[in-house]
Amino acid sequence: MAREPSTAVSPPRAAPARGAETAGGPARPPRRLGRRARGWLYVLPALAVYLGFAIWPALNTLRLSLLTWDGILPPVWAGLSNYVKIFQDEALYEAILHSLALIVFFSVIPIGVGLLMTALLMGKVRRGMTFFRIVFFLPQVLPLVAVGITWRWLYSENGAVNQLLDAIGLASVTRAWLGDYGLALIALGLIGTWVMSGLCMMLFLAGAQKIDPSLYEAARLDGAGALRQFRHVTVPGVRREITVAGVITTIAALASFDLVFVTTNGGPAGQTNVPGLLVYRLAFNEGDIGGASALAVVLTVIVIAVVSAVRYFTRDEER
Amino acid sequence: MPRMTRPARRAAAVALSVTTAFALTSCAGASSSGGGTAPKIEVSTTIPQDPVTLTLAYSNDPPTKTLIDGFTKKHPNVTIKPQMTPFNDYIKSIKLSMSSDSAPDIAQYNPGAMNSLVPAGLILDLSPWSQAYGWSGKFPPASLEVLSSDKSAKQFGTGSLYAVPGGLSVLGVFYNKKIVTEVPKTLADFETAMAKAKEAGRTPLSMGALQVGGFQLWNALLNVTGDVDAYRSWVYGKPGGTIVNPAARQAAQTITDWAKKGYIPSGASATSDPDALAGFAKGDTAFVITGNWAAQTLETEMKDDVGFFLMPTPSADKPAQVASGASVAYAISAKSKHPNVAAAFLDYLSSPEAAKIEFDGGFMPVDTKAELGATGLRGDIAKVFAPVAQGNGIVPFPDYASPGMIDKLTPGIQGLINSKMTPDAFLTSLQESWEAHHGS
Known part of the structure; x- marks a missing residue:
């Protein structure tokens, strides 16, 4: 099995220094304290932004989820009743199922496609590589709202997708894809596939x-063909990237809102329906801030x- | 493994950001605390001659800016500063700006987004000015009813007046004169005309059921077949109001039937209202059901080939007396320092000069008797609108009935189109949303 060169060389940074520090006890040299304080000073701007715009709002959401509030009148303590109400609503379970199905299209297929493209482009294409990258990465650069509206037109009754199907003699299957009761979720998922594959x-x-x-050279000498090189050299080599891609795309699937x-x-x-959509409706249509926060x-x-599960299953088993 | 922490942190950060929006609304809300009773105001219909500056927040233009210009020309000492916000942002931000210390004096009123401002005491009860100016005789009564509510802003058509309209709208049917040669006189005629269009290879009906176009058809059908009082008490949230009745069920059944017959396009559920309108404007579609607000676009695109009628009734001897409509309305902030001047602006909205401005801005005028001299498509609309408005037949749209109603109406109609929902299940889902809000 090929080892990842990067892990082999990654140094155990900073660990001894920290160990020494904690062992130092009360007789810590004052100079080190100053350094520590200076360290915090450097972190402070980022930390302030993070605390102010991520942690504090999150805690606030937690607080709001325990209140009944319409956004204007003084809020009233509601205990867990918002949660009870949400879990009694079938719509939530349906929405969660839909977003789990979206993981297949936002995460599983794009990772497959990404690996395939990597295998095809890796080490072979030198000329025009930048071009390919730009083309495949383009969906990531476009705002999802623009992507969504474009695809809505592509999928419409007289849209490009149906024109294409017509042209290749599949006129019998043409339909307004996003308006089809059974296929809308799949059609929607494929937009996600298109967006995420490039990433x-x-x-x-x-x-x-x-x-x-x-x-690769060693694998070739051992008689490994392109397929085995891919399986035993490339895939283990990008295991970390697969985890990152899995996490990012899974979050995109579960928290999808704008595209839908x-x-x-x-x-x-x-x-x-996806959970994000239900949150929006509760907050902005119904003015039920408490319920929206609970959701x-x-x-x-x-x-x-789900992200923890993804990370667990893609963890590096050799360590 | 230093790298391992990155995805986890990233996951947390992204996950948390999902929740950020709600927390942000809280910080602004906390400062308001609402409540406070307005100081006693001396109501007057004359305005001072000293220079006065007001601000007016709005999202609809036209007619707002031209109305401001018209008013300030009459009262040169008054300056009104317009604050325009696009509609989608307006309905999300207006609650906050009205509860802030720098609230605009006058704000375009959106009942859905703003009715929590009523119980909070942030917009003025206009009843004293209504009596002083005699507004009940100047504005169509039905248009004031929907802007009146009890103190909790749950029940409409009762209690105090909180806004007055500066332009009305009406829901009806636009038709392509090249495809439909004769205006249908009855509902049966309408169906025949769609069948003919379909046979001729045209699209019978253009519909944006992704948004509001779907339930507007149901609404239009219900208006001409159902009992207007029952519908009004339901939309106004009167105790005991219900939408579970035979006419509403029949209107829902008609949608399923028309979809099965191919009158409603199979892709309607994935078509937005602007796309449906654009589809109609291309000239290959017989009908589209929407309001007079689409008139200007259609007139530009289709010239003389487009006409308008109200959804026909089942019987030819009884023309439509009820149609849905909304208004662009204005309310006064409880924090305004010059409520009498603001009220004078509201009174101006009912004047004949304002009527012309409102009509030119694409709305039906508040003064329904005003001579407009309109021709063409907008002449068509004015002709059918006047008798309905004068007969007090304008009713609110069904999404007015409760804050979550639109999220039952739109998917419900899609279910009817796809034959995945029965008319009974549809009505039950609407009533559930109603009960949840109005309770018993």
Whole structure:
């Protein structure tokens, strides 16, 4: 099995210094204290932003989820009743199922496509590599709202997708894809695939470039073909990138909102409802800030649970 | 493994950011605390001659800016500073700006987004000015009803007046004169005309069921077949109001039937209202159901080939007397220092001069008797609108009935189109949302 060159050389930074510090006890030299304080000073701007715009709002959301509040009148303590109400609503379970299905399209397929593209481009294409990268990464650069509206047109009854199907003699299957009761979720998911594949490919290509070429050479000498080289050299070499891609894309699937909001808005008849959409509706349509916050907290817990699972299953077993 | 922490942190950061939006609303809300009773104001219909500056927050233009210009021309000592915000941002931010210390004096009123300002005491009860100016005779009564509510802002058509309209709208049917040669006189005629269009290879009906176009059809059908009083008490949130009735069920069934017959396009559920309108404007579609606000676009695109009628009734001897409509309305902030001047502006909205401005801005005028001299498409609209408005037949849209209603209406209609929801299930889901808000 090929080892990752990067892990082999990564030094155990800073660990001894910290150990010495804690062992120092009360007789700590004052100079070190000054250094520590200076260290915190450097961290402070970033920390302040993080505390102010991520941690504090999150705690506030938690607080709001325990209140009944319409956004204007003084809030009233509600205990866990917002949570009870949310868990009694079937719509939530449907929405969670839909977002889990979206993981397949936002995460599993794009990682597969990304790996395939990496295998095809790795070490072979030198000319025009930048061009390919830009083309495949483009969906990431576009705002999702613009992507959503464009795809809504592509998928429409007379849109490009149906024109293409017509042209190749598949006129019988043409339909307004996003308006189809059974297929809307899949059609929506494929937009996610289109958006996420480029990102995965970029991550994997970057990761694959740091694989020591001698590993490929060794594999070749051992008689490994292209497929085995890919399986035993490339894939282990980009394991970390796969984890990162898995985490980012899974979050995109579970917390998806903008794309769904502009393409189907949960339709037809709730077939593409996702939790993010329900949060929005509770907060901005119904003015139920407490309920929306409770749902947002539940969504956060789900995201953390699924992401932890992703990280557990893609962990480096050799360590 | 230093690198391992990165994805985890990133996960946390992204997950947390999901929740940020709600927390941000809290910080602004905390400062307001609402509540406070307004100081006693001396109501007057004359305004001072000293220079006065007001601010007016709004999202609809036209007609707002031209109305301001019209008013300030009459009262040169008054300056009104317009603060325009696009609609989607407006409905999210207006609550906060009205509860802030620098609240605008006058704000375009959106019942859905702003009704929590009423119980908070942040917008003025206009009843004293209404009596002083005699507004009940100057504005169509139905248009004031929807802007009146009890103190909790849950029940409409009762209690105090909180805003007055500066332009009305009406829901009806636009038709392509090249495809439909004769205006349908009855509901049956309308269906026949759609069948003919379909046979001729045209699209019978353009519909944006992704947004509001779907339930507007149901609404239009219900208006001409149902009992207007029952509908009003339901939309106004009167105790015991219900939408579970035979006419509403029949209107829902009609949607499923029309979808099965191919009158409603199969892609309607994934079509937005602007796209549906654009589809109609291209000239290959017989009908589109929407409001007079689309008139200007359609007139530019289709010239003389487009006409307008109200959804026909089942019987030819009884023309439509009820149609849905909304208004662009204005309310006065409880924090305004010059409420009498602001009220004078509201009174101006009912004047004949304002009527012209409102009509030119694409709205139906508040003064329904004003001579407009309109021709063409907008002449069509004015002709059918006047008798309905004068007969007090303008009713609110169904999403007015409760804050979450639109999220039952839109998916419900999509379910009806796809035959995945029965009319009974549809009505039950609407009533559930109603009960949740109005309770018993």
